[in-house]
Amino acid sequence: MYTVKRDIMLREQIEKRGVRDERVLKVIGKVPRHLFVPEEIRDKSYEDYPLPIGENQTISQPYIVALMTELLSLKGGEKVLEIGTGSGYQAAILAELSREVYSVEIIDSLARKSEKLLRSLGYKNVFILSGDGYLGWREHSPYDSIIVTCAPEAIPQDLIDQLKEGGRMVIPVGSMYQDLKVVVKSGGKVKISDNIPVRFVPMVRDR
Secondary structure (H helix, E strand, O other): OHHHHHHHHHHHHHHOOOOOOHHHHHHHOOOOHHHHOOHHHHHHOOOOOOEEEEOOEEEOOHHHHHHHHHHHOOOOOOEEEEEOOOOOHHHHHHHHHOOEEEEEEOOHHHHHHHHHHHHHOOOOOEEEEEOOHHHOOHHHOOEEEEEEOOEOOOOOHHHHHOEEEEEEEEEEEEOOOEEEEEEEEEOOEEEEEEEEEEOOOEOOOOO
């Protein structure tokens, strides 16, 4: 049942909207999204909208996961920083497409739950830190790619600092509504371009 729903999701929600990266499409069609969704709403796992995962957090709409992943332009050897582990689904997608994934989640219960699930699914290249995403994870920087799955009102300087020369960051920026931005560091300068309007949960600080 889930395999059929996943195939329909891939074809109707993602390919039809213009995601073309064959590696991204293959992985989206492979990773069992329903395992990252609370059991009581798993029948909605492959629908075209975000879903609650507890702690006032959500798992993003499938198309947005695919689009943000495609915008990273991953080739397979990258070290990736993810801010906002959430359910762990985006981390699983990244783990299939890159060398290492370092993921920061401010809500400890979600961090531990996602870590346990990802380990049970065999993902040995994902490392999770319970901490403040605004600070990134400096110990393992610089990163080839950074993806942020919650929305700050401005791009955190720590994340820009931890992005490798030539690296790319995909991040929603804004308050109530946001613009999905692509940040490229090149020649010591930062170039920022807008992609599409989006809506994410706010990025919160560790007080």
